[in-house]
Amino acid sequence: MVRLLLWLLGLCVLAVGLVIAARENDGFVLLQWSPWRIELSLNFFIVVLLLGVAALYSLFHFIDALLRMPARARRYRLRQRRQRAVTALRDSARLYFEGRYGQAQRSAKVAVEGGESPGLAALIGARAAHEMRESDQVDAWLAQASQHEDLRTARLMTEAGILTDRRDFADALTRIDALQSGGQRHVAALRLAMRARRGLGDWVGLLRVVRLLQKHRALTPEQAAPVRRQAHMGALRDADPSDLDAYWRDLPALEREDAQVVRAMCEALIADGQQAQARKLIEAQLDREWDSALVVLYAETDGSDVQARIGRAEAWLRVHPGDAGLLLALGRLCRTQQLWGKAQSYLEAALAVQPTRGVHVELALLHEHLDRGEDARSHFRSAALMG
Incomplete structure (x- = not known):
């Protein structure tokens, strides 16, 4: 406020000074251009000169503005287009996360045409098209994104995710x-x-990736365990028989105690004819942790020590008296040993605990061997009905 008052005071003093100076100024200006002669007061001449300069400046400024108008109009249109592109890019991301994939693609197209982060907009468009299962559109968007090397990591991640969803696993791994x-x-x-x-x-590769994810704390032990188990089971199923022992020795002790991994190893050993080794693994695992499914496999191993296995299984039965899998295994072992009465007793006990297709088949085979045709057919029908 004080500054404004000082300015006003200064302007008033200047105006008074100019008036006094003009009143005391008796000078004149003589302009002669034969045959004309003009005489003007100096004060009037100064006023006319200043007004003329101001008029010329205004005229030149107006002409310059007219000449610059097309360029200014272009810049204005570019600014408007850029603003629309920025808004479209923001809208495309929002619409994608809202699940409105068609609108997300349209907004991404506007952003690309407006030159606002066209690579990023193309990746959003690719993901939106993938959600709509529009493969051709996905490829077109990714082709646009590949022109922007600064987004290489984002593009490769997007391509890998899309190819994995398409189950094109080999190409996904390439990315x-x-x-x-x-x-x-x-x-x-x-x-x-x-x-x-x-x-x-690729079970070996899967194990390597799981261990890396655990190392980076991206997988908890609870999350990693089923994946690692699946990898071991797949690797054992596909392994060459000569490599089974080496593979088993290389497993960490904790993973060798997984019941499902032990079962996969035993199945591979049985398929290769290594019955004794399979029985040892099963017995050690069952002594450590009971598994009803594994004890059924125990009865499927061939060999001459059936009586010893029956004794071992009956010892387990005293600890697990109502286990249907153990009763089924004892029934099979007794049938193999031609202990028909004990076999029938164990199998009927298993049927009473848990009726399964396997128990019906075992009873059917037993009755068929004992020439009880009607009982055998009845159990075969029951097995067929259970699928």
Whole structure:
């Protein structure tokens, strides 16, 4: 406020000074251009000169503005287009997360055409098209995104995720390998690699990825256990028989105690004819942790020590008297040993505890061997009805 008053005071003093100076100024200006002669007071001449300069300046400024108008109009249109593109990019992301994938693609197209982060907009469009199962559109969006090298990591991650969802696991792993070629461990990429290697049945690679994810604390032990178990079971199923012992020795002790892994190892050993080794593994596992499904496999091993296995199984029965799997295993072992009465007793006990197709088949075979045709057919029918 004080500054404004000082300015007003200064202007008043200046105006008074100019008036006094003009009153005391008797000078004149003589303009002669034959045959004309003009005489003006100096004060009037100064006023006319100042007004003329101001008029010329205004005229030139107006002409310059007219000449600049097309460029200014272009810049204005570009600013408007850029603003629309920024809004479209923001809308495309929002619409994608809202699940409105068609509108997300349209907004992404506006953003690309407006030049606002076209690579990022193309990736959003690709993901939206993938959600709508529009494969051709996905490929077109990804082709646009590939022109922007600064978004290489984002593009490879998007491609890997889309290819994994398409179950094109080999190509997905190619993108993931390219992403990690610099030695960087990308946790999200490792998660995709886990899915892809599981889909391909690359069990050794799956185990390696699971261990890396655990190392980076991206998987809890509870989350890793079923994946690791599946990988071991698949690897044992596909392993060459000559490599079984080496594979088993290389397993960590804790993983060798997993009942399902032990079962897969025993099945592989039985298929290779290594019956004695399979029985030892089953007995050690059952002594450590009871597994009803594993004891059924115990009866499927061939060999001459059936009587010893029956004795071992009957000792288990005293600890687990109502276990249907154990009763079924004892019935099979007794049938193999031609202990028909004991076999029938154990199998009927198993049937009473838990009727299953396997028990009906065993009873049917037993009755068939004992020439009880009607009982055998009855159990075969029951087994067939149970699928």
